[in-house]
Amino acid sequence: MKATLNPKTALSDCIVADPEILGGEPVFRGTRVPVASLFEHLECDCSLDEFLENFPTVNRAAAVAVLMGAQALTLEKARR
Secondary structure, eight states, rough: OOOOOOOOOHHHHHEEEOSSSSSGGOOTSSSSSSSHHHHHHHHHTTHHHHHHHHTTOHHHHHHHHHHHHHHHHHHHHHHH
């Protein structure tokens, strides 16, 4: 079952930074998968689908929300 994509998904619904999980490194909520691993995979020319296959505990909606959040922050910074 695929998660539905909701462009209004809050990053706080997708990411958690808890000192008890990987020393506080931001991870996808409900997993131990670092958010940085998504960007590292994309930097290595892996597709989003490949990332999701490698980390089945991360759902597509969360990964897309993180990417949309990064896009929004980048564009906001560029406009300053």
